[in-house]
Amino acid sequence: MPKQDQDWQEEYNRVEEIGFYIEDKIKRLKKYMALIKERVIGIRKDFWDDVTVNLTELDDAIETQASLKQQAEFLSERERSHGQLANELNKLLDLKEKPYFGRIDFTEKGSSEREQIYIGTSSLMDQNEDDFLIYDWRAPISSMYYDYSPGPASYQTIDGDIEGEMELKRQYVIKQGELTGMFDTGLTIGDQMLQNVLGQFASSKMGSIVATIQQEQNKIIRNETSKFLVVQGVAGSGKTSAALQRVAYLLYRYRETLTADQMILFSPNPLFNSYVSRVLPDLGEQNIKQMTFYHYVEQQLRSRFTVESPFEQIEVVFSETETDTWSRLSGIRYKSSEHFLNRVDTYLKELLNDGFQFRNIRFRDQIIFTKDELAKSFYQFPEHVSIQLRLEKVAEMILEKLTQLERKWVKEDWVEDEVELLDKEELQDVFAKMENQVREQLEDYQQADLELSYLKRKVVKRRVKPLRDKIKQFAFVNTKRTYMQLFDQTDPGQGLTEQDWLKLARFTKESFKANNLTWEDATPFLYFEKMIVGFEENRAIKHIILDEAQDYSTFQLRYLTYIYPNSRMTLLGDVNQAIYYHSLTDNILTEGAIEKTEQIKLMRSYRSTQPIVEFTRAFIEDGNQIEPFNRDGNRPIVYELDNDTIAEYKLYDCIDNYLNRKYPHIAVITKTMDEARELAELLSKSYEQVQLIDQETHTFKEGIHVIPVYLAKGIEFDGVIVYDASAHQYLNELERYILYTACTRAMHDLTLIAIGGMSRFIKEVPTSLYEFYRVHEISPE
C-alpha cells in the first residue's frame, strides 16, 4: 500500500477508535450521572426524614439547624457534581462529533521519541489517565501547531522553553465522527482548510476559528504580558474572533484564578452581542458579560437625564454639514478630545479654590443647610486637601448636625401625627424590639411614655434616612451646575474660534438645563461627576475586551480604566472603520495614543473574497498594505443610475440574484436609519423575510436585512448591497470610513448602487477592480 494510503488508513482507524473510546466513556458517564440524579431525587424526597427537627430548647434548635445545614450541603454537593459531570458530558459529545482538528509530531531536543500530538477543542486522556489522546488547543505544547511550520520549533512552559524538531503538521476534516479529509501543511495553517471555512455561507452567529487560527492571531490570543494590548487590524482580519479565542485561552490558562464573570466584553451594539454569543459555549466555556458602553452610561444617568445614544448622535452628524452656521460637529470633536480632558482636569483643580456649586439641604420643605454654608465649610480647608476628603468631612459635619436636629424634631407635632398613622404591623415590630425587662419594670403610664418616645424616634429616623443616604453620596454637591460653569469660561478650546466656543457653550448649557445629555457630553460629565463623588470601582473585573475600540474617545477609555482599576485591557479596532466624528481627530488606536501598550497589527483580511478586498482597500489610506486572503469571487459591481425608480428596480434585481445564489444572509446597507426604514417598507412588499435592524434589535435570522451602516459593525453578510453610494452621500472623510465599513461587511458579493453620480471614493478605485454599469432607463424584458 502506498505510504499516503497507509497514512490515511491509520488516521481513519484512529478517528474510529477514539470514537468508540469516547462512546464508551459517554455510556459510563451517563450511567453514573443517572445514579447521582437518583440519589439527588432521593435526598430531596427524604430531606425532612433525615433531619431531626426539635425546637423545644435552644440546644435542640441549634442541633436542628446544624442538621439542616449538613443535609443541605450534602444535597448541593451532589447537585454540583452532577452539574460538573453534565459539562464533562457535553465536552465528550462535542469530541465525539469532532475529536480533533490537527496533529503535530514533535521530538524534543535530546530525546529520540517522536511524540504525536493530536489537538482538539478539549483534552482527552487514555484509560489509565497516563497519556493524552487529545491535547486541548490551549495547552502550551499545542501552541507550536499555530506558530511553526515543520522544522525547529519550541514552546514555553513554566519551567522554561522546550525546544525540538517538528516533523509533521497535519490537519483533519472530521464530520460526525468520521474522517473525511486530511492535509499536511506548512506555516500558514492550511490555506485549503481556510478556503473551505471562508467559502461557507454567513451565519447568524459567529463561529469559533480554533482549527485555523493564524500565527499573527495566535500572538493576540496567547499574549499574557501586556496590561494594555492594542490590536489594530484591518477589516475582516479576525479581531473579534481572536478576542473571543483569547478569552477562552485566558480562562483555561488561569483557570485557578480567573472566571468568566471577571471579564467583560464591551461591544458596539446589541445585535453584535447575540452575534458573538455562541463562540465561547462552542469552545466549552461560559459566556462572559457583554455590554455596550452606552448601556452603562445610560444606566448611570437615566434618573436625571435623557441621554442621547451614540447612534442618535451619528444621525445628527449626518444631517449637519461643516458649513452650517452652528454645527454640533466642532463640539463633538472638541468634547471628545484629549485637550478637553485636560481642561476638565484643570477645572477640577481650580475648584479647590473656588467655584463649587452646592444645593440647599432641605428637610420637610425647610432649608436646614444653605448652599452658602456648605460652600463655606468646603472652602475652609487648605488647598492641598482633595475634593473627596473635603466632601467627606462636610458630609460628616452634616450628619452630626442631623443627629442633633433629630433630637429636636422628635418633639415636633408632625412626628406625633405620623406615629398615629403607623400601622399595626409596624407597631408590633417596634414593641418586639423594645426590651421586655425594661417594660416589665415600669408602671403602665411610664411604659406608654417610653413606647411613644421610642416610636417618635423611629418615625424621625425613618424620615431622615433617605436624606442621610443622599448626604453620604454627596448629593448636596450640584455637579450639574458646577459642570455647566465650565462653559462660562472665556478661553476657547483648542481648534475652536471664540465664536464657536460661545455657540458650543450656549448649546451645552441649554441641553443641560433641559436635562438632555448629548452623547458627547455624557462621558465627560460622568467623568467629572465621578472625579468629585468617587468612582464606583469594580475591582473584581480582571479583564476588559474593547471591540471596535477606534470608536471610543480618550474620555471613555480613561473612564473605563478608573472603574476597572484591576483590569487588563485588550483593545481591538480599525482606524479605517471609525464611524464617530470625534475619531477623525483623536483616535485612541493611533500609535502612541495610549502609553505602556503593546501593539499588534493584523494586515490580512479573511472575511471577503480577494476581489472585494482589492476594491475596498483602494479607497482608504495605505490600503495597499492590506493583504487579501486568496479566495476567488466576483468583482464588485457598481451601478450608476439616473433616478430612484431605476435604482429600486436594480435593487430588486440584485436581491433576486443573491437569492438565486442561495445566500442566507443578504444585507442592504444604508447610511441612515430613515433610509433603512423606507427601504425595508418597500422591500417587504415584494419579499418575505425582510428584517429592519434598528438599535433595539437583539437578534437576527436568515433573510434580507436592511440596516444602517453603524449597526452593521462587526457583522458580516454573504451578499451586501450598499444603497445609495452616490456622490452626495459619501463625500467627506468620515463618510469615507463609513463607506469602507459598509463594503467590508461583504463575504462573497458586493454591489453598490449610486443614484446620480457615484461617490468620489469609488472613483478613486481603479476601474479594473470592479464592474461598472450606467443605466439610464429600464429596458422591457
Ligand SMILES: Nc1ncnc2c1ncn2[C@@H]1O[C@H](COP(=O)(O)OP(=O)(O)OP(=O)(O)O)[C@@H](O)[C@H]1O
Ligand atoms: N483564522 C481564521 N480562520 C477562519 N476564519 C477566520 C480566521 N480569522 C478570521 N476568520 C473569519 O473572518 C471573518 C472576519 O472575522 P472577524 O469578524 O473576527 O474580523 P474583524 O477583524 O473583527 O472584522 P471587522 O473589524 O471588519 O468587523 C469571520 O467570518 C471569521 O470567522
